[in-house]
Amino acid sequence: MAYIEIEGLSKVYNVGRADELTALADVSLSIDSGEVAVLTGSSGSGKTSLLSLIGCMARPTQGKVIIAGKDVAKLPERFLTAVRRKRFGFIFQQFNLIRDVSVLENVLLPLYPLDLGMSAMKDKAMPILEKLKISHKKNLKVKNLSGGEQQRVAIARALINEPEVIIADEPTAHLDRRLAQEFLDILEVLNHEGKTIVIATHDPFVYDNRLVGKTVSMRDGRIEGVTIH
Amino acid sequence: MIKHLKIIEYALSSLLRRKTKIIAIFIAYTLTVATLASVLFLTHALKTEATHILQGVPDLIVQRILGGRHDLIPVDYAEKIKDIFGVSEVKPRYWGYYYDALTEANYTVMGAGDAALELKLLDGKLPATEFECAVGKGVAALRGADYSNELILVNSRNIGVLFDVSGIFQSDSSLLTNDLVLLTNEAVIDFFGFEPGRATDLAVTVQNSNELQTVAVKIKKLFPDARPITKRELTRTYDMVFNWRSGMMLTVFCAAIMALCIMAWDKATGISAEEKLEIGILKAIGWDTDDVLILKFWEGVIVSMTSFLTGLLLSYVHVFYFDAFVLSTILKGWSVLFPAFQLTPSVNVLHIFTMFFLTVVPYIASTVIPTWKTAVTDPESVMRG
Amino acid sequence: MILHPGIIGLLVGSVITLLMVFHAAVTGAIVLYRWDFSSSSQYQLSLERKTYLVSTLVNYGLAFQVASAVLFVYTVDDIHQLFVGAMCATGSLNANPIGWYALLSKIAVLFLSGFWLALNYVDSRLEESPYVKLKYGLLIGLFPFLVLDLILQFFYFLGLDPAIITSCCGSLFGGDSNSVASSVASVPVVPAMIVFYLLGAGLIFLSVAVLYFVSDLLRYLYAVLSASFFVVSIVAIISFVSIYIYELPTHHCPFDMLQRGYHFVGYPLYFTLFLAVYFGMLPGLFCPLKRNVGMNTILSKIERPWIYWCLGNTVLCMSLVTYTICFSNLTLFSD
Numbered sequence: 043m044a045y046i047e048i049e050g051l052s053k054v055y056n057v058g059r060a061d062e063l064t065a066l067a068d069v070s071l072s073i074d075s076g077e078v079a080v081l082t083g084s085s086g087s088g089k090t091s092l093l094s095l096i097g098c099m100a101r102p103t104q105g106k107v108i109i110a111g112k113d114v115a116k117l118p119e120r121f122l123t124a125v126r127r128k129r130f131g132f133i134f135q136q137f138n139l140i141r142d143v144s145v146l147e148n149v150l151l152p153l154y155p156l157d158l159g160m161s162a163m164k165d166k167a168m169p170i171l172e173k174l175k176i177s178h179k180k181n182l183k184v185k186n187l188s189g190g191e192q193q194r195v196a197i198a199r200a201l202i203n204e205p206e207v208i209i210a211d212e213p214t215a216h217l218d219r220r221l222a223q224e225f226l227d228i229l230e231v232l233n234h235e236g237k238t239i240v241i242a243t244h245d246p247f248v249y250d251n252r253l254v255g256k257t258v259s260m261r262d263g264r265i266e267g268v269t270i271h
Numbered sequence: 272m273i274k275h276l277k278i279i280e281y282a283l284s285s286l287l288r289r290k291t292k293i294i295a296i297f298i299a300y301t302l303t304v305a306t307l308a309s310v311l312f313l314t315h316a317l318k319t320e321a322t323h324i325l326q327g328v329p330d331l332i333v334q335r336i337l338g339g340r341h342d343l344i345p346v347d348y349a350e351k352i353k354d355i356f357g358v359s360e361v362k363p364r365y366w367g368y369y370y371d372a373l374t375e376a377n378y379t380v381m382g383a384g385d386a387a388l389e390l391k392l393l394d395g396k397l398p399a400t401e402f403e404c405a406v407g408k409g410v411a412a413l414r415g416a417d418y419s420n421e422l423i424l425v426n427s428r429n430i431g432v433l434f435d436v437s438g439i440f441q442s443d444s445s446l447l448t449n450d451l452v453l454l455t456n457e458a459v460i461d462f463f464g465f466e467p468g469r470a471t472d473l474a475v476t477v478q479n480s481n482e483l484q485t486v487a488v489k490i491k492k493l494f495p496d497a498r499p500i501t502k503r504e505l506t507r508t509y510d511m512v513f514n515w516r517s518g519m520m521l522t523v524f525c526a527a528i529m530a531l532c533i534m535a536w537d538k539a540t541g542i543s544a545e546e547k548l549e550i551g552i553l554k555a556i557g558w559d560t561d562d563v564l565i566l567k568f569w570e571g572v573i574v575s576m577t578s579f580l581t582g583l584l585l586s587y588v589h590v591f592y593f594d595a596f597v598l599s600t601i602l603k604g605w606s607v608l609f610p611a612f613q614l615t616p617s618v619n620v621l622h623i624f625t626m627f628f629l630t631v632v633p634y635i636a637s638t639v640i641p642t643w644k645t646a647v648t649d650p651e652s653v654m655r656g
Numbered sequence: 657m658i659l660h661p662g663i664i665g666l667l668v669g670s671v672i673t674l675l676m677v678f679h680a681a682v683t684g685a686i687v688l689y690r691w692d693f694s695s696s697s698q699y700q701l702s703l704e705r706k707t708y709l710v711s712t713l714v715n716y717g718l719a720f721q722v723a724s725a726v727l728f729v730y731t732v733d734d735i736h737q738l739f740v741g742a743m744c745a746t747g748s749l750n751a752n753p754i755g756w757y758a759l760l761s762k763i764a765v766l767f768l769s770g771f772w773l774a775l776n777y778v779d780s781r782l783e784e785s786p787y788v789k790l791k792y793g794l795l796i797g798l799f800p801f802l803v804l805d806l807i808l809q810f811f812y813f814l815g816l817d818p819a820i821i822t823s824c825c826g827s828l829f830g831g832d833s834n835s836v837a838s839s840v841a842s843v844p845v846v847p848a849m850i851v852f853y854l855l856g857a858g859l860i861f862l863s864v865a866v867l868y869f870v871s872d873l874l875r876y877l878y879a880v881l882s883a884s885f886f887v888v889s890i891v892a893i894i895s896f897v898s899i900y901i902y903e904l905p906t907h908h909c910p911f912d913m914l915q916r917g918y919h920f921v922g923y924p925l926y927f928t929l930f931l932a933v934y935f936g937m938l939p940g941l942f943c944p945l946k947r948n949v950g951m952n953t954i955l956s957k958i959e960r961p962w963i964y965w966c967l968g969n970t971v972l973c974m975s976l977v978t979y980t981i982c983f984s985n986l987t988l989f990s991d
Contacts, residue, residue, distance in 0.1 A: 057698060090654050099555060100651040101696050116696060118704055120559055121783050126650075127557030138552045138653055142288045147281075151553065154277045155562040199556065211654055311661055507738050518659025525668070560708050621730050625665040628727055632720055636672045640679075643712055647705040 044072035045206070045238055046096055051105035053091050053263075065091035067263045069105070073240060073256070075206070078233055080249045081242040083260035089242035090211055092260070096240060097209045098126040110206075127152065131200030133210040137192050139199070141185040145176060148184055149198045170198045174228070190221045197228060207238045214245045226251055275565065282569040289546070296538050297578050303527045304582025304630050305589065309597070310520040311622040312590040316614040323615075328505065329362075329474035330483055333490055334498045343469035348494055352475060355489050357482045363470030365459040369424060369452065374413045380424075380463070382456035395438030401458045405438035409449035424452070427464035434458075475499075521629070528629060532637040539641035547648060554650035563646035571638055575631045583623070591616040662731030663813045666724055670806045673720045680713035681799040684792035691788050707788075711776050714795070717802075718769045725762045726923075728809070732759075733911055735816070745911035752815040758808040765805050768798055770934050771941060778942065778958060782950045843895040845988060852892040855885050856974045859936060863967040867960065872943045879940025882966065886933040889973070893925070897977050900984040925976050932969035935962045 053066040066088045073079045073096075081089040094100050095107055098114055101122070107115045114125055139148050146167060153163045171177035174194040184192060193213075200208055208229070214222040222245070230253050233239055243249060249257055257269040286293055333352065335344035349361040365382035383397050383405075398404050404422055406414075414422060422434045440451060454462065465471075477486050487499040550563055558566075589595060591614055683706050692700055732755070733745040749755030772794055779787040862878045890910070898908050901918055913922035939959050946952045 055698075094651045094654045099654060100649070101701065103696055116694070117783060118785060119701075120561070120780065123554075123557065123559040123650075132555060134555075134653060138548070138555070140549055140552060143284065147284075151281075151558075152556040154281060155274060155558055157273050159273055160277065203557065518661060518664060521661055521664050522659070525664075528668075560705070564708065564712055621662055621727075621734050624727055624730065625661045628665040628669050628723065632669050632672055632723075635716060636676055639676065639712060639716060640709070643709045647708060 045075035045077075045110060046071075046073040046240075047106070047108040048072065048092075048096070049106040049108070051092075051095060051107065052103045053088075053095060053100070054103045057103070065263055066095070066102075069263075069265055071258060071265065071268070073238065075238055076233070076236050077255045078229070078239045078253050079241070079256040079258060080254050081240070081258045081260060082244055082249050083266075084244060086262075087260040088263040089260055091263075093209055093211055093240065093242045097130050097132060097207075098122045127155070127203060129206050131203065131205035131208045133193075133196050133200050133208065133213050135212040135215050137196040137216075139184045139192060139195055142183055144181050144183055145187070145195050146171070146180040148195055149202055152199060152203050167198070167202060170201050174198050189216060190224065193217060193221065193225060194228075197225075201232075205237070207240060208232060210239070210241045210243075212243055212245075213241065214243065214248055219247070222247055226253060229253060275569070278562070278566050279569045279573075282566055282573060285549075285566075286570055286573060292538070292543075293574060296534060296574065297581075299531055299534055300575065300578035300630070300634065301582040301585065303524070303531045304579050304626060305585040306527060307521065307524055307626050307629060308583050308586035308622075309589050309595060310524070311626060312586055312618065313595045313614070314520075315619045315622055316590060316617055319615060319617045322506070328502055330477050330480060330502050331475040331487060331490075332500045333473040333475060333494075334500065335472075335494075335496055336498045337496065343465060344472055344497070346468050346470050346473075348497065349473055351493060352473065352490055355486055355493070357477055357479060357486055358475055359478045360476040362474045362476075364472050364474050365456050365463075365465065366471050367459070367463045371413075371424070376409075376413060376450070378410055378450050378452050380452045380454060380459060382459040383453050395436070398434075398437050398453060398455050398458070401455055401461070402433070402435055403437040403455075404434035404458075405440060405451075405453040406436055407440045407449045407451040410452060411436070411439050422452070424462070426462045432462065528633055531630070532633045535634050536637045536641060539638040540644075542641075542645055547645070548653070550645055550648045551650060551653040554648060555653040560646050563648075564642065567638075567642040567646060571635055571642070575634050579627065579630060583626075587616070587618070590614065660731065660735055662727060662734060666727055666731060667810065667813070669720055669724050669727070670809060673717050673724070674802055674806050676713045676720075677717045677799055677802050680710045680717070681796050683710050683713075684795040688789055688792040688796070691792075693784060693788075707780070707785075710792075710795070711773075711780070714769065714773060714776070718766075718773055721762075721766055721769060725766060728759070728762060729911065729914060733914060738816075744909050744915070746909050748816075751817075752812055754808055754812040754815060758805070758812040761801070761805040761808050765801050766930070767934065767937075768801055771938070772798055774938055774942075778945075778951070778954060781954050781958070782948075784950065786948050786951065787945065843891055845896040845899075848892050848895040852888055852977070853974070855881065855888050856970055859885050859932070859970050860967060863936070863963050863970070866939060867963055870956070872946070875940040875943050877940075879937045882933045882936025882940075885936070885970070886929065889929050892977070896988075897925070897980060899988075900980045900986055903984055903986040905986065905988070921976070921980065925973065928969040928973035928976065932966050932973055935966035935969070938962045 048069060048071045051066055051069040052064070055061075055063040055065060069088075069092060071092075081092060083089050091100075095102050096109075098107075098109070098117075101117075102115050105115060106113050109125060109129060112125075114122060117125070140151070146164070149167050149171065150163050153166070168177060171180055174197060176191055176194050176198065179187065179191065184195060187195065210229075213225060217225060226248065229239055233253060241248060248254075252271075255271055257271070259266045259269075333344065333348070335342045335348075344363075346363045349363060352358060353361045367380055369378045369380045370376075371378055395405065406422065410422075420436050422436055423431045424434065426432050434454070440453075459465075460467075475486070475490075477483050483501050483503070487501055490497055490499045553563060553566075554560070589597065594614060687703050687706060687710070690699070690703060729745060732748040736744055736748045739747055739751050749759060772791075775787065775791055775794070779785055779791055859878075859881050862874065862881055866874050866878050893913075894908050894910050898910060898913065899905050901913050901921060902909075911922070912918065913925070914920060915922075939962060942951075942955055942959075946955060
């Protein structure tokens with residue numbers, strides 16, 4: 043069954059102004075539960091816009107975004123945030139960690155707005171940190187970590203709320219081959235655990251990986267073609 | 272609840288990370304509070320001192336007015352006043368001011384006959400003979416007159432009179448006894464050369480304080496040249512003066528509060544790129560606008576509470592340990608005549624509440640809009656780096 | 657005009673609150689006229705974000721109002737020394753014909769803004785925000801009350817003249833004059849007690865009933881009873897609670913109990929009373945909105961804590977009253 047369903051989706055920035063920009067035009071797509079989907083295309087093709095609409099970060103100008111059977115396209119921000127917090131884990135291109143804060147606190151941040159005690163939160167975080175082999179650095183500040191370690195902290199943070207979907211935007215852009223491979227290995231484990239994964243990338247190392255179940259190539263805000271492996 | 276505790280913890284760590292940015296607002300805030308608090312602490316302390324004075328004052332004082340000016344009152348008025356229903360006691364009081372050319376200060380010379388004056392002596396005893404006197408700490412210090420020393424004062428016939436210092440006053444309120452020279456009643460009459468049978472004023476004790484006003488009216492009817500002053504009238508006058516003084520100062524300091532607000536607004540508006548990214552990250556990973564607003568609320572509370580308490584502490588030390596050296600000349604006014612005296616620490620809850628209202632409310636109000644602008648940062652902005 | 661620090665604080669605070677609520681009301685008006693839920697335009701999104709600003713502003717505004725109500729009573733109590741014949745806040749309020757209206761408008765503004773915040777809270781928990789227009793319409797309606805409050809307060813303080821001889825609680829709440837206040841004070845103790853305890857017990861009983869039955873009628877009754885409980889409690893405080901606190905059978909002042917000499921017992925008494933009445937009125941006030949299905953479901957969830965708050969505070973308030981009666985040195989009934 044399709045977990046994420048997108049119908050006739052458009053996103054226009056700065057409507058009615060001189061710098062009006064159509065990022066997405068009439069896009070339809072469906073992603074199954076447990077699937078690994080990759081969005082490819084050059085920069086400016088609309089990958090990131092699509093990714094942020096799927097991840098409930100923004101609202102479309104038109105169309106439907108159905109997540110687990112519920113249309114979220116018109117939800118007010120407050121509810122959009124709730125869906126995002128419940129269902130999605132994000133891994134950003136620049137990792138987007140808070141550099142002056144410890145590894146553990148960075149990982150715990152998504153749980154702060156919930157009514158969950160500090161110790162319960164730590165109980166959730168420790169197994170994840172151990173699985174990603176950074177538990178020994180949990181009290182270090184993020185700025186003192188290497189690129190690969192920061193990547194793993196970012197993944198840990200994406201997993202802390204036990205999301206059903208992992209969304210990754212150009213995750214390997216700042217990684218060398220070895221670390222990129224490491225990243226894909228982690229994704230493989232997560233996928234085996236049943237997580238749906240959506241990645242936007244133009245790195246062939248990622249989209250040619252055997253893990254990928256569906257490749258969506260994009261251009262100028264439209265879908266050029268969908269390949270199922 | 273747990274959510275708020277966690278967010279407070281994060282707010283604290285986030286403020287500590289931005290120490291340099293916070294320090295300017297902290298200093299400005301603290302100084303504003305310290306100045307405001309100093310004004311209010313000082314007026315309240317002075318008011319308390321004045322209340323101490325008034326405690327010794329009888330319920331009703333009867334003066335005599337001659338040509339619109341205060342004149343000595345015939346002691347035999349006392350007999351007739353005593354006959355008024357409700358009056359339990361009438362006592363003549365003998366006192367006056369003495370300008371000491373030597374130290375260029377004013378002393379209050381008072382007759383010890385007044386039993387209402389229950390003052391504690393630091394050392395020694397009250398004057399028993401015409402040649403003895405008890406003095407306040409200020410006088411003692413100025414004249415170098417210690418216990419069992421001698422004090423020479425020049426009387427109304429320009430003759431130096433020698434008094435033995437039989438005691439030095441100690442009092443909760445040194446303002447009360449600081450400039451006091453206490454003699455026997457006879458000595459005062461002789462010293463100032465009062466006409467026989469005349470006193471400075473009459474102290475009237477009334478059994479039921481509710482009848483004070485009635486008694487005052489009756490005295491006025493009986494002696495048209497008398498001016499009865501009730502204690503309440505005195506209290507009100509003092510209150511008026513002090514409220515007015517502190518009110519004036521507060522009005523002046525409103526400018527300081529305005530400056531603080533402008534600064535707070537400016538600081539809250541000029542959010543750094545790093546901070547903006549941080550808020551964006553928080554929102555992207557699942558914080559709602561409300562959560563960010565809560566975070567910013569607690570940040571504001573932490574900044575204002577620490578500054579507020581620091582300012583309060585500073586002003587307490589300033590007023591009660593350093594005698595409000597910055598403000599004293601402006602606010603005390605009349606007390607420059609006095610030698611230095613120590614203020615008794617006393618703080619009014621209403622004043623603290625008022626200061627809170629005058630500083631925290633404007634601060635929070637001026638940061639609301641910039642804070643909201645930060646809080647509605649688009650989470651998507653993080654995706655676009 | 658008296659330049660008292662508390663008065664300056666109050667006026668500054670009120671002006672700031674007014675400015676904040678004014679900003680909120682203007683923003684609310686814009687939202688009211690341009691709101692289009694079905695639109696997904698950037699403009700609609702910006703309006704939606706403005707709603708956060710409006711609630712934040714009104715939240716702070718209400719908090720300031722609560723603080724200013726306390727400061728108002730405190731200040732009025734403090735300045736009584738300036739008036740001949742005034743022994744507590746009652747005397748200060750009498751010093752000027754506007755005093756009591758200023759106090760009443762403060763109480764009204766507290767309740768009204770409290771109700772608005774409850775509506776805002778409930779509405780923002782519904783995905784389609786069905787009451788946005790009602791909400792912002794009411795907010796604009798709330799604004800004149802705040803203006804009125806500021807004006808009354810300003811003219812009250814402006815008109816204060818220490819030369820005025822005022823009458824205090826002794827004469828106002830004494831039994832022998834013909835004013836409303838004195839007739840309140842002369843309400844005989846026993847009937848006042850009976851009505852107070854009966855109504856309180858009724859409120860407790862209804863709280864439990866409302867928790868178990870979904871009837872609308874019950875909720876309306878609950879609201880009416882809460883409102884009456886407010887009036888009856890104020891009468892009770894003046895009629896008999898006061899004399900037990902002061903241990904003086906003739907002293908009926910409702911403000912003296914806020915002073916240190918009486919261990920500030922007035923604050924918990926009034927706070928619990930206000931909270932009980934406020935939360936007791938909410939379920940009834942929201943009944944007309946139940947036609948909306950989403951509202952109905954969310955309300956049944958949110959209502960429970962309201963009822964608990966009302967119940968808890970009623971119990972606290974009544975225990976406090978009972979406590980003062982039992983542990984007072986004054987005995988009206990000897991057995």
